[in-house]
Amino acid sequence: MTRYGKRADLIVHEREPFNAETSLAALAEGPVTATDAFYVRGHGAVPEVDPATWRLEVRGLVERELDLSLVTLREAFREREVTATLQCAGNRRAGLIAIRDIPGEAPWGPGATGTATWSGVALADVLALAGPLDDAAHVGFEGADVSPEASPVQRFGGSVPLDKARRREVLLAWAMNGDPLPPVHGAPLRVVVPGYIGARSVKWLRSIEVRATPWEGYFQHVVYRLLPEDGTPGPGAGMPLGLAALNADVLSPANGATVAAGPVEVRGYAFAGGERYVARVDVSIDDAASWSQAELLDDLGPWAWRHWRTVVDLAPGEHEILVRAWDSSAATQPEDEAALWNPKGYVNNARPRIRVRAVAA
Amino acid sequence: MTRYGKRADLIVHEREPFNAETSLAALAEGPVTATDAFYVRGHGAVPEVDPATWRLEVRGLVERELDLSLVTLREAFREREVTATLQCAGNRRAGLIAIRDIPGEAPWGPGATGTATWSGVALADVLALAGPLDDAAHVGFEGADVSPEASPVQRFGGSVPLDKARRREVLLAWAMNGDPLPPVHGAPLRVVVPGYIGARSVKWLRSIEVRATPWEGYFQHVVYRLLPEDGTPGPGAGMPLGLAALNADVLSPANGATVAAGPVEVRGYAFAGGERYVARVDVSIDDAASWSQAELLDDLGPWAWRHWRTVVDLAPGEHEILVRAWDSSAATQPEDEAALWNPKGYVNNARPRIRVRAVAA
Numbered sequence: 241m242t243r244y245g246k247r248a249d250l251i252v253h254e255r256e257p258f259n260a261e262t263s264l265a266a267l268a269e270g271p272v273t274a275t276d277a278f279y280v281r282g283h284g285a286v287p288e289v290d291p292a293t294w295r296l297e298v299r300g301l302v303e304r305e306l307d308l309s310l311v312t313l314r315e316a317f318r319e320r321e322v323t324a325t326l327q328c329a330g331n332r333r334a335g336l337i338a339i340r341d342i343p344g345e346a347p348w349g350p351g352a353t354g355t356a357t358w359s360g361v362a363l364a365d366v367l368a369l370a371g372p373l374d375d376a377a378h379v380g381f382e383g384a385d386v387s388p389e390a391s392p393v394q395r396f397g398g399s400v401p402l403d404k405a406r407r408r409e410v411l412l413a414w415a416m417n418g419d420p421l422p423p424v425h426g427a428p429l430r431v432v433v434p435g436y437i438g439a440r441s442v443k444w445l446r447s448i449e450v451r452a453t454p455w456e457g458y459f460q461h462v463v464y465r466l467l468p469e470d471g472t473p474g475p476g477a478g479m480p481l482g483l484a485a486l487n488a489d490v491l492s493p494a495n496g497a498t499v500a501a502g503p504v505e506v507r508g509y510a511f512a513g514g515e516r517y518v519a520r521v522d523v524s525i526d527d528a529a530s531w532s533q534a535e536l537l538d539d540l541g542p543w544a545w546r547h548w549r550t551v552v553d554l555a556p557g558e559h560e561i562l563v564r565a566w567d568s569s570a571a572t573q574p575e576d577e578a579a580l581w582n583p584k585g586y587v588n589n590a591r592p593r594i595r596v597r598a599v600a601a
Numbered sequence: 602m603t604r605y606g607k608r609a610d611l612i613v614h615e616r617e618p619f620n621a622e623t624s625l626a627a628l629a630e631g632p633v634t635a636t637d638a639f640y641v642r643g644h645g646a647v648p649e650v651d652p653a654t655w656r657l658e659v660r661g662l663v664e665r666e667l668d669l670s671l672v673t674l675r676e677a678f679r680e681r682e683v684t685a686t687l688q689c690a691g692n693r694r695a696g697l698i699a700i701r702d703i704p705g706e707a708p709w710g711p712g713a714t715g716t717a718t719w720s721g722v723a724l725a726d727v728l729a730l731a732g733p734l735d736d737a738a739h740v741g742f743e744g745a746d747v748s749p750e751a752s753p754v755q756r757f758g759g760s761v762p763l764d765k766a767r768r769r770e771v772l773l774a775w776a777m778n779g780d781p782l783p784p785v786h787g788a789p790l791r792v793v794v795p796g797y798i799g800a801r802s803v804k805w806l807r808s809i810e811v812r813a814t815p816w817e818g819y820f821q822h823v824v825y826r827l828l829p830e831d832g833t834p835g836p837g838a839g840m841p842l843g844l845a846a847l848n849a850d851v852l853s854p855a856n857g858a859t860v861a862a863g864p865v866e867v868r869g870y871a872f873a874g875g876e877r878y879v880a881r882v883d884v885s886i887d888d889a890a891s892w893s894q895a896e897l898l899d900d901l902g903p904w905a906w907r908h909w910r911t912v913v914d915l916a917p918g919e920h921e922i923l924v925r926a927w928d929s930s931a932a933t934q935p936e937d938e939a940a941l942w943n944p945k946g947y948v949n950n951a952r953p954r955i956r957v958r959a960v961a962a
Contacts, residue, residue: 466931468883468894479880483930513930515876519840522829528940533829569844569874570827570948571932579889579936587931 244424253346257282261351268491273354283387291428300450303371317361324434324543328352332588360413379405380449381442390458399455434543484513488565501598510565511545554598605785614707618643622712629852634715644748652789661811664732678722685795685904689713693949721774740766741810742803751819760816795904845874849926862959871926872906915959
């Protein structure tokens with residue numbers, strides 16, 4: 241065990257604030273990621289929150305402002321459970337950095353993602369009690385964590401459209417994989433916005449603000465925005481990220497592995513984002529000249545990734561395994577990773593490609 | 602005027618059933634497509650429906666079956682209006698046929714799309730009266746049109762997930778651009794499912810069936826499915842289409858046009874599909890080496906395309922203008938049209954590319 245109850249095989253990018261990704265071997269263990277292996281993306285120190293005195297404030301464009309204790313949340317609303325994949329917008333940034341450096345941003349590999357079963361109350365139920373007014377259009381979340389990287393220094397926060405906030409999959413969660421939410425994942429209460437970039441699932445939630453406009457804090461108005469290749473970060477520059485993009489990866493074998501020639505099992509994940517679902521995953525061992533379809537494994541519901549598997553026949557020698565997922569809007573992953581390069585290194589969802597060496601048994 | 606009150610400049614692919622697409626010049630006239638220029642995709646003869654005796658049946662997994670006249674629909678439910686883009690899944694098939702022939706399918710160009718303001722009642726309101734049962738998960742629609750191309754011969758139909766059917770943008774529409782729905786567009790009542798392929802917006806609606814499973818008729822279970830390149834159409838083969846894919850096109854200048862060298866205005870549309878919106882449109886005149894951002898024009902709400910414009914500076918000579926749209930999930934259009942080829946020729950959403958010749962004034 242290392243800090244925050246995490247396994248030793250997490251890849252730590254930063255110790256303070258703690259930022260660490262899951263190894264692909266741990267992701268390959270199954271479609272639900274173990275809590276002690278789940279990635280952590282923090283923008284400030286883990287705040288110390290006393291659950292006994294903690295309150296959730298709901299304010300802004302509402303008929304009735306709320307100020308709720310954890311006890312009230314648990315007693316007044318029905319408990320709900322959602323299995324949802326979270327994915328950091330910076331996942332796979334290392335692939336973009338390999339093309340051109342991105343100074344000041346952590347070189348996240350492919351493990352800034354994971355799937356857990358979250359329990360808590362539906363944000364929709366809390367909003368219904370508060371009663372959004374007619375001009376309400378967005379719902380903002382503010383955490384207790386203060387981020388020195390923000391300019392000016394501020395608490396982490398972000399918003400989602402009211403239409404999304406009212407869907408029953410958006411939770412205020414106090415449990416993760418059946419256990420109380422760990423401090424590093426946002427205890428006592430965090431937001432879980434399935435289908436959106438991880439940054440909208442605000443941890444250590446302290447206030448909800450019903451708004452007419454999107455969040456104007458640093459983490460939505462300045463960063464977590466996709467800039468054109470020649471763009472410069474700044475307030476309002478670029479497009480705000482929100483809905484997660486279609487992505488996939490190979491979880492096994494490892495990139496660079498040596499395997500026995502013959503039939504080789506290839507496993508991975510695919511995640512569609514938003515309201516889309518994973519419709520198909522194709523695998524090629526001849527550089528996209530031909531594709532075979534992988535088998536989609538356990539269906540954990542509309543908000544979770546799909547693990548997949550296939551078997552490819554590899555002759556002795558060097559091979560490249562190329563994967564492309566398709567979502568239910570008939571979109572597939574971009575071919576060209578270089579064309580995805582952007583100044584902050586977000587949303588690398590290029591087709592994954594690994595190299596393996598097959599040796600005769 | 603030609604048949605069905607349509608302008609003479611429609612490009613007719615088939616006279617019976619009537620299938621015709623809009624000219625790009627007509628689409629360029631503005632973000633709302635004139636009714637007399639709107640594309641028509643029919644699978645059978647336009648049925649003769651008497652609005653006085655017409656009834657809408659709601660059946661299946663409901664607490665209460667309904668049998669409603671148009672008068673009741675108008676009196677019992679609030680009238681709603683949505684501006685929505687429809688796009689045929691076969692739009693731009695001609696681009697795929699140019700790569701490899703697709704026998705038996707009409708060579709739709711880029712005009713099998715359009716945007717109209719639709720008025721009627723929310724499907725959600727009608728469903729609420731019927732009361733879907735616990736195992737309801739899909740809502741099917743059947744038209745009065747009988748299609749000889751189906752096997753077996755049957756009425757046109759399709760379904761959408763119940764979650765979508767309950768969203769307020771899904772209409773049962775009796776008006777189009779402020780006038781009564783024309784017969785060729787589904788009078789007296791049609792479904793309009795914004796964000797989905799056109800085939801789900803069933804015309805000449807006669808019955809709604811609340812179901813546990815997706816529609817099993819020909820037009821969802823056999824066709825309107827995306828097959829892999831080497832796939833064979835058949836019941837359940839391939840992935841069902843549903844959510845519309847991100848797409849865009851250049852509406853002006855025309856492909857192959859001769860223009861005056863110097864600043865040239867380029868205009869087009871971009872349509873995101875599903876819950877996504879158009880976040881950015883880029884234009885390149887140097888084969889994707891560099892891109893400039895187009896200006897997004899009139900915002901007609903979340904279910905309509907965006908028209909866009911930009912000005913490029915063209916020296917005398919031959920030029921290629923390349924466009925890529927981005928949606929709010931940070932997805933962009935595929936680069937390679939050839940890689941999109943599929944046996945039925947659906948969902949060609951490759952980056953549009955036109956050639957123009959600039960001559961010195």
